[in-house]
Amino acid sequence: MADKAKSLPEDLRIEARPQPRALRILTIVTVLGFAATLVLGLGVAGADIQQGEIQRIFYIHMPSFFGAFTAFGLTVAGGLIYLARKSEKWDRIALAGVEVGLAFSLINLLTGAIWARPIWNTWWTWDPRLTSAAIMCLTYAAYLMLRAGIEDPERRRAFMSVYGILAFVTVLITLFIIRIVPETIHPVIVGASPQNAQGSFEATSGVVIALIPSMLLWLTLMPITIMWHRVRLEERMDALNRLKFQVLSE
Amino acid sequence: MPMKTAITVLTLALALLTNGAVMANDGKEAGAPYFQSRAFNVPILDGWDDQSGEAFAQFHLAEAQATIRTTTRTLSDPIAAAEAELAMLTSLRVPSPTYSDKVNLADGTWQVLVYDLEEETTASVMARTADGRVVVISFIERDPAARTAMLTLARSDESHEDAAREMILASDALAETMPSYLAQEESVTLASGEWSVYAGEGITAMGLVFGNDSYVALQQGEQGDLAALADAYNRTLLGFFITPDNSQYLALALAAVLVILGTLVGSLFWRERGLRKDLAVLEELAREEE
Structure with a gap:
């Protein structure tokens, strides 16, 4: 086994690159944190008197958007630093941000649609907030498709860095659209709004106890932990591709 | 090893999740102030006499001689369902509507109707076809000293922050009042939201903006209970379709x-x-x- 490892590039040697202790700890803390926030949301916070049980999905619905915000924000940071330094590491972070952010956005979109069915009596409505969230998801899904379609690695990294930076506009629009276009039925969480006459709830102590840990988890631990695993995988995939190229050219 | 740890932790998480769901059910507040049926869910109105039956929610306010009723009818046409409902409820002949229009809300298109019936009775109705039935929400006011009507209109001018434009349209359509006769008064905050108030000679209009629509209440003649009626009717409209057990x-x-x-x-x-x-x-x- 040791001989085998010696014949491989260092990036591909599992024995030479064990999972960092910090990542292992982070993974365990994240999984436990996720379980704890579920218990808080499903058990500790009381049932909403008007909306009933489905209101509990709010403890995932809103935090998942902010988790996507962190991941897409790291894509912007990765893209900018890649363009400045041309270091592949930052391109991998940008890619990981898109994959994780897209998954979190889908969670946000799906849980919203499932909440809307019993509360608004419809799975979907072309409300400005819902529409902008859908456009955001499609924009980042297009990132992954475009990335797969560009063969030249350097061109791909440069192009996708610019795309990842520009795509963040859709995240900002989704975040602020209910302030820009007030004709929305989506509840406005911060501040008073006429929208809150329907499908809204008061932030009681139970809500706060469940919401704040969930927000912190999704905003920081969840995206960072998953992205770290994804970046490590991408490093190894890049090394494998280099090895394949080397073998084929020999 | 990390895989095994993840599986163990996930199993633990699922056990906690199951436990959490059980705790959630135990902690559920019983007797929420809602009338719940398979087709709709409406708030039980404080201070109103609850006359609800198994398949309909009905609340009556004696001092205003007003009734709010929500039910379903096995018909396909919303107007026919509304008229059948009014005929049954008032035992009066139902003429052509004074006002008839459609409005698109989050869950689909609603027929908005106002009828001036005999015996100084005014009826405002919202009706929509859903799952082969028509959901009908009726507001009936029999006070001989006042005429009260409730309308839901799509916002025609989004530059206005309040429902002024729709209040003027409604008062023009229903009371034939010149728009310039209405003057803005102080807005009021009710359980259903913040309402703007406009008043003219013998008429008061209240408007609530919600999303792309305005909810308007009009009262002619002897006035005083419009806020309570508008709040009760619109609380019914805004909350009625929340699925009871979700x-x-x-x-x-x-x-x-x-x-x-x-x-x-x-x-x-x-x-x-x-x-x-x-x-x-x-x-x-x-x-x-x-």
């Missing part, structure tokens, strides 16, 4: 979350496995060459 939707949403997260994490494992297989093939090739 715990299955919560389970569906949680399943969706776990599936997406599982796919994301699973894809990392699958790609890692693919990588190792490719690596093994390359090593095999290298050995064969040697």
Whole structure:
């Protein structure tokens, strides 16, 4: 086994690159944190008197958007630093941000649609907030498709860095659209709004106890932990591709 | 080893989740102030006499001689269902509507109707076809000293922050009042939201903006109880379609979350496995060459 490892590039040697202790700890803390926030949301916070049980999905619905915000924000940071330094590491972070952010956005979109069915009596409505969230998801899904379609690695990294930076506009629009276009039925969480006459709830102590840990988890631990695993995988995939190229050219 | 740890922790999480769901059910507040049926869910109005039956929610306010009723009818036409409902409820002949229009809300298109019936009775109705039936929400006012009507209108001018334009349209259509006769008064905050108030000679109009629509209440003649009536009717409208028992939707949403997260994490494992297989093939090739 040791001989085998010696014949491989260092990036591909599992024995030479064990999972960092910090990542292992982070993974365990994240999984436990996720379980704890579920218990808080499903058990500790009381049932909403008007909306009933489905209101509990709010403890995932809103935090998942902010988790996507962190991941897409790291894509912007990765893209900018890649363009400045041309270091592949930052391109991998940008890619990981898109994959994780897209998954979190889908969670946000799906849980919203499932909440809307019993509360608004419809799975979907072309409300400005819902529409902008859908456009955001499609924009980042297009990132992954475009990335797969560009063969030249350097061109791909440069192009996708610019795309990842520009795509963040859709995240900002989704975040602020209910302030820009007030004709929305989506509840406005911060501040008073006429929208809150329907499908809204008061932030009681139970809500706060469940919401704040969930927000912190999704905003920081969840995206960072998953992205770290994804970046490590991408490093190894890049090394494998280099090895394949080397073998084929020999 | 990390895989085994993850499985153990996930099992623990699921056990806690199950326990959490049980705790959630135990902690559920019983007797929420809602009339709940399979087709609709409406708030039980404080201070109103609850006359609800098994298949209909009905509340009556004696001092205003007003009734709010929500039910379903097995008809296909919303107007026919509204008229059948009014005929049954008032035992009066139902003439052509004084006002008839459609409005698109989040759950679909509603027929908005106002009828001036005999015996100084005014009826405002919202009706919509859903699942082969028509849901009918009626507001009936029999006070001989006042005429009160409720309308829901699409916002015609989004530059206005309040429902002024729709209040003017409604008062023009129903009371034939010149728009310039209405003057703005102080707005009022009720359980259903913040209402703007306009008043003219013998008429008061109240308007609530919600999303792309305005909810308007008009009262002519002797005035005084419009705020209470508008609030009660619009609380019924805004809350009526919330599904009473929606715990299955919560389970569906949680399943969706776990599936997406599982796919994301699973894809990392699958790609890692693919990588190792490719690596093994390359090593095999290298050995064969040697």
